[in-house]
Structure formats: C-alpha cells, structure tokens
Amino acid sequence: MDQSFDQLVTETLAKRLSETELRCAQLEALYTLTAKELQETNEVLAYDSALKELFEEVKEQKAGN
Secondary structure, eight states: OOHHHHHHHHHHHHHHHHHHHHHHHHHHHHHHHHHHHHHHHHHHHHHOHHHHHHHHHHHHHHHHO
16 A cells, blocks of 8 residues: 555545534534524523413324324
C-alpha cells in the first residue's frame, strides 16, 4: 500500500464521520426542539383545564375515526 491509498482511505473515513456526526447533530437538535414544544403544550394544557378537556374530547373523536 502506498501513501496515496492511505490518504484516500483517511479522507473517505473523515468524510463519512463528518457526515454521520452532522446528521446526529441535526437529529439531536430536532429532538430538543420537539421535546420543548411538547413540554410547552403540556404546560398550557395543565394550566387551562377547559382546554385540556377539549383536547381530550377531540383526541377521543379522532381515535374513533
């Protein structure tokens, strides 16, 4: 094996690693934002019992379809 082969292998591995890490970071960011939105929604529903009752009613209707 020569140096150019080793260099190509190293570059390919580095590219794959960077692409994988980028995708992991994107998924982590998406998860974080989604969890925050869910927490905010739950806080609103906990604050307003009438809204929570309406939410539960609509959820049951949707499940029936």
